[in-house]
Amino acid sequence: MAEALLQLTPQGLYCPPGDFFVDPWQPVHRAVITHAHSDHARPGMQAYLTAREGEAVLRARLGSAAAIQSLAYAEPLRLNGVELSLHPAGHILGAAQVRIAYRGEVWCVSGDYKTEADPTCTPFEPVRCHTFVTEATFGLPIYRWRPQAELFAAIHAWWRVNQDAGRASLLFCYALGKAQRLLTGLDPAIGPIFCHGAVERFNAVYRAAGARMPPTTYTGAATGDVDWSRALILAPPSAQASAWTRRFGEVSTAFASGWMCIRGTRRRRAVDRGFALSDHADWPGLLAAIAATGAERVWVTHGYSAVLARWLAEQGLEASAVATCFEGEQGAAAGEDEVSMAGS
Numbered sequence: 001m002a003e004a005l006l007q008l009t010p011q012g013l014y015c016p017p018g019d020f021f022v023d024p025w026q027p028v029h030r031a032v033i034t035h036a037h038s039d040h041a042r043p044g045m046q047a048y049l050t051a052r053e054g055e056a057v058l059r060a061r062l063g064s065a066a067a068i069q070s071l072a073y074a075e076p077l078r079l080n081g082v083e084l085s086l087h088p089a090g091h092i093l094g095a096a097q098v099r100i101a102y103r104g105e106v107w108c109v110s111g112d113y114k115t116e117a118d119p120t121c122t123p124f125e126p127v128r129c130h131t132f133v134t135e136a137t138f139g140l141p142i143y144r145w146r147p148q149a150e151l152f153a154a155i156h157a158w159w160r161v162n163q164d165a166g167r168a169s170l171l172f173c174y175a176l177g178k179a180q181r182l183l184t185g186l187d188p189a190i191g192p193i194f195c196h197g198a199v200e201r202f203n204a205v206y207r208a209a210g211a212r213m214p215p216t217t218y219t220g221a222a223t224g225d226v227d228w229s230r231a232l233i234l235a236p237p238s239a240q241a242s243a244w245t246r247r248f249g250e251v252s253t254a255f256a257s258g259w260m261c262i263r264g265t266r267r268r269r270a271v272d273r274g275f276a277l278s279d280h281a282d283w284p285g286l287l288a289a290i291a292a293t294g295a296e297r298v299w300v301t302h303g304y305s306a307v308l309a310r311w312l313a314e315q316g317l318e319a320s321a322v323a324t325c326f327e328g329e330q331g332a333a334a335g336e337d338e339v340s341m342a343g344s
Contacts, residue, residue: 005100005107006133008322013109013133015100018082020049022098022109025325032084034111035095036061037176039325049077051086053122054094056205057176073122089113090124091279092177093209099127108293109133112302114278115285116145119184120177120211126292131299133322134290137280138258139304145258145282151275152185158254158273159190159232168228168248172271173256175199175236177279180206180213182234182256188214194222196235196244219247240270258282 007014012024020030027044034040036057041048043062050058052070059068071077073096076085086096091112098109108129115124155171162169173179175198183203186193193216195203200218207213219233228248237255239245253271258278260266266274281289286308290298298319300309305321312319 005102005105005131006109012325015082017102018079018084018100020079020084023111030079032086032098033058034089034098034109035092037092037112040111049084051088051094051096053209054092054096056208057092057094057202060202060205061176087127088122088125090115090118090121093121093180093206093211095121097125097127099129105130107131107133108295110135110289112137112280113289114281115289116148116281118181118279120180120206124289126289128294130295131297132290132293132295133299133301134286134308135280135302136286136300136305136308137303138278138282139286139300139308141283143258143261143282144284145276145278148185148277151277155182155185155254155256155275156187156190158252162252163191163230165252166229166250168251169232170245170248170251170253171232171234171256171275172237172240172253172269173199173234174279176202178256178277179203179234179236180211181279182277183213183216184211186214186232191230191232192217192226194219194231194233196233196239198236198239199234219244237269 011021011026011028013022020032021028022032023034023040024031025042029046031045031048033048033050036054041058041061048066048068050070052072055068055070071086073088074085076083083101085099087099089095089097089111091114100107106129108127110133112135113124159169173182179199193214195216196219203216254273255269255271256275256277258276258280260274260276298312298317299322301322301324309319309321
């Protein structure tokens with residue numbers, strides 16, 4: 001029974017009794033979307049279902065013509081006898097876990113999630129279930145996030161050093177979610193904050209949802225007398241090698257991502273600094289979240305899925321790695337590049 005509740009198909013995870021897909025990567029008739037990142041919310045679906053908190057973000061991604069239905073968190077919906085509900089994942093604004101209950105069996109598809117506090121979205125809530133589908137983007141013991149206060153202090157210190165040296169501070173980050181989380185922790189008293197058009201586009205959606213962020217200015221609206229050496233500029237990774245960056249003169253570059261834990265990744269990114277701030281759970285966060293579900297069976301996707309599945313199996317759980325079309329934050333980066341150049 002449990003094995004039939006969700007199946008992996010060429011289109012993605014499919015629930016046969018409910019006749020719907022979760023985060024499908026090919027066009028289907030009914031898609032339940034965990035969140036609006038491009039590796040989870042693909043265009044071309046006949047109908048979308050998402051959390052109400054994230055409806056505006058998904059609409060910004062997919063356009064006005066998309067058929068989007070939304071549910072409040074924990075609001076039940078019955079589809080062919082299957083009870084479906086969405087629960088906070090704490091990843092970005094509107095991110096949800098999908099709870100699927102049918103004939104006494106409960107599954108939960110987590111999408112992407114983090115257990116750290118984030119003022120831009122509703123915090124992660126564990127969902128009790130028999131089978132938990134978890135990500136493993138940072139599913140290695142080496143990934144352990146530093147306190148956020150330390151990271152923001154380091155960003156502020158880097159910004160001030162650049163000001164003293166007469167350099168603009170160019171901070172690369174994913175346009176949807178990461179940029180807005182960064183903004184909530186930045187100190188505008190240090191200097192002006194500018195944003196690439198792709199970032200500013202989603203800033204507007206977050207502000208409308210009630211996120212409290214410091215004032216920002218679209219770089220394209222900047223006047224000719226701007227002293228860029230005082231500024232911090234947020235931009236998507238796809239802007240790094242573009243002519244867009246030349247307008248700022250001498251710059252110091254940085255990248256905010258969980259991958260910045262690894263020195264080699266910072267070198268490959270060709271940036272001056274790396275700040276390990278992630279919207280995914282680290283190793284302790286993954287283990288704590290999985291334990292809190294009480295699940296006896298775990299499907300592991302995205303990233304270090306085989307490693308985490310093996311560790312869980314050694315702890316006595318029925319765990320297996322499940323391949324998906326995209327892989328964690330790196331997959332999200334590729335997906336974000338599809339929309340990041342929408343404005344400059």
